[in-house]
Amino acid sequence: MIAKMPLCAAAIVALLAVRIGSAADAPSPQLVAATAARSVVKIYGAGGVRGLEAYQSGIILSPDGRIATVMSTVLDSEGIDCVLDDGRRFEATLVGVDLRRELAVLSIDATDLPAAVPAEERAAAGTRVLAVSNLFGVAVGDERASVQRGVIATVVPLEARRGAADAPYTGTVYVLDFTTNNPGSPGGAVVDSRGRLLGMIGKELRSSAGGIWLNYALPMDEVLAGCEAIAAGGGSPPLVAAAPPFDLGLLGIVLVPDLLDRTPPFVEAVLPGSAATRAGLASDDLLIAVGGRAVGSRTAAERAVGAIPAGDPVQLSVIRDGTVVDCDLGPRPAAAERSTPQEAAP
């Protein structure tokens, strides 16, 4: 045992060298914050009226002055000013916008800028992050943008609404466990503990599911894809119109009349010989999900079926006598054809 000690000590010395090396790879939060902040710019433009802020944040993506930010009314301005971390002020040109991702690319006439280093892969829930942004415009003059900390709460598709209108972007976002939903924050940087850029803080949005304000960031791969599309001149792909509500009668389902805003999707009747009858749906079933996604109202149910491409399977979940029953109604018919000519059963 004692004879082994020197060997052990040698091993420790050898490993210590590795240890020191790896510590240098994991920078301190202070260093990460300072590095990240150098790539964040404060953007000033139009607004200041009707409660709209005239400022937001942006991220330097290339040393020659390409800056990513969110598309907003701030950019509806003759002169868009970008204030760099070192206090220098540049007038920016709007290169283009990506309407779906609500992303804009600006350009300033500068060189050797400290561009952010994007992470190569997506981060998972629980990852510690820092956010750097021009939140509330509290960083005045040449002051450095504000740094906040937290973790990625979850990585999910965005289901959000702005006012009554749905947000155009429905791809994946990082939901954050701290408040980035502040004036001026959109366009700011979210970096991991090694200083790698994970994403860009998104615009003010409310969750359509929970009705709460969202703190979220657009993942870097989406930001870069948007920037590339803008650079290629195709930055404004046509927005995909929301699928029209589907007439459930085409599947043989008659729901209770839509008297209220949020009429519960109770099945009133099932047409004989229809897909619904074959799948075992019955009157008084309460529709709770379409294709595994919850539907809370008759309208939501009709929209959810409408979003299924014609020919793809329609899977419904209902509650019947206190039990959840899954029903497979087969391929969704095109909106024009009826699955059965019969009239509704009494």
Next chain:
Amino acid sequence: MSRLRGVLTFIVVAMLEGARGVAAEPTHAEEAAFRAAVSQVAAAVVRIEPVAGAAVAGAAGEEAGVASGPSTGLVIDPAGLVFATSFAVPDTAREAVVVLPDGRRVAAKPLGRDEPRGIVLLKTEAIPTACAVEPAPRRSLLPGQWTIAVGRGWSAAEPSVAVGILSAVDRGWGLAVQTDAAVSPMNYGGPLVDIAGRVIGIVAPLPAEPAQMMRGTELYDAGIGFAVPLEDLLAVLPRLAAGESLAGGILGIGYRSRDAINGDPVIASVRQGSPAARAGLRPGDRIVAVDGRPVRRVADARHAVAPRHAGDTIDVEVDRRRGGETIRIAARPSLTATLPPWRRAILGVVVAAGDDQEDDAPARIDWVLPGGPADRAGIAAGASVASIALLGEAQPLAAQPGAAQPGDDAVEAPSAAALAGVVAGLEPGQSVRLGVRRGDQVTTTDIVLDEMIQQVPDEPPPPRAVAGPGGGADAVRVSRLGGADVALPPLVVIPPGRGPVPVLIWFGLPHGAADEAEAAPWKAAAAAAGVAVILPGSRERREWSADDIGGVARAIESLNALRPVDTTRVAVAGRGPGGAFAWLLAERLGTGCRGVAVLDAPLPARFTITDAEPGTAKWMLLGGGDDAAARRRATDSDRLARAGHAVGTLTESADGGPPTALLCRWAAALGLL
């Protein structure tokens, strides 16, 4: 040596991990720890989806504090028991949907609820994939420690993570702990875990009392979140699983002190039929311990009782004066969810208000209601109350020292406030043994309490004539209230004499600034009943406006500087538009106003009628107007009476002026005990 080996092992392991670039740096170690903690519970965390139509149909869900979207639940037993919040599954819901981590939906039925904590236990089919969770011992919790809120509101497949620290271990009178982890309606129902993955509690939207919130959801992005300790819920799990819904427990006592925190825990009133009354607690008892926890101030008692449920039996120890010595009494009240409706009972006396709230002088009987219980028992004004004891009530436990006889355990020489407290707990028909002192002589009489009277007696209580420390004068005087900064100083008619006076605030037709001539008709009535009458001016010439309310509230304070106000006898009255304004002001003054009298002024549609409770019950007088007004008045009167308030009639005076004599007599009699 073995220690050295341990250290060496640690260093080697740490360095190996460092070499892999995972856990060497604190940030990464914490990150790994958060993930490990989440993985301890993730398999027990489920998504809860509201079922449309299960709740009251309609779009008002969000306003009603009911979830409109998904939230979270915690599987507490793989046999199919799931905790969720009443926010996600309100008590109107007959069912809910639980989404398992694999995406499968199962139906859930509410079994039982912990109502004060807003937690519901759901029953589903067995969930064999759920892991067991370990509760974090509540005693081990320390503010500052890591807390992680785990949810599935965002996605059934992937748990969400919000990291923060424990902000406080005792919130909402012990119902909850507080965290600064960002929790939102999506997390409600999910676990708050410690760094080891043990469950501290269930995240829930508890209302924060000082923030004056109706519900707890307002704070979701304010760095303030609450969780109901899991240990507390496990303690009641068998009852919830058996389908019981647990309401908060009520003891049924009022304290003598007005200081709800640092006041002495001395019982002022014991509500008839309440758990406290049935267990033998008495006015005058000083609580010294609840459930073995020492009680030194009112807040201690509240902390001990608030977390308990209706049906729970608690151990209360009190000190009681009996026969000149203090004895220790143990009582075991079983808490209830509600108290029987309160009916105001009277002895038929008006006692002189103390010169201040802390006045300990024995209550002196100023006036005896003609034909009332005290009058029938031959008690006359001028005597003071030597003792009051309850008769015909549950006796203290037989095991107590010196088993008490009926009439024992009297409150000796009660102050005006203490006597009011005792009477507040009694109900009509109940008997008390009243000791009355006149000079050196004490006579003891048994009295059966009457129901509160509705009509104003013809004979007014006499004005105070005794000397006291308050400012006083020999003749009725008229002054203006408020200094130079008051735009429209109200007039006040102050009766002769000294000491606390009842106050009547009269609103006639709005007419701008109050004129000295208006005071003239009030002088005689104010002097005869010993009531101060405040006559405010209106800012607008043609209407009473909200701007006038603040002025009136200040006027009462200003009057207090000239002559002490008897806060148990403050009344507002008015005619027509002034009557409508009187209702408004009464609502604004709340418990500070004990009477409303109006002529030709129906109850405003927005007026909130609160059930009469000791200390808040009002005496209303309604009258005036045409036939249609009379029909409306009958309805108003019925509504007020059903809420337990006394409702009498106000008649116009013959000369068309305000019925000054009746109103002053009424104001003086408001404090009837």
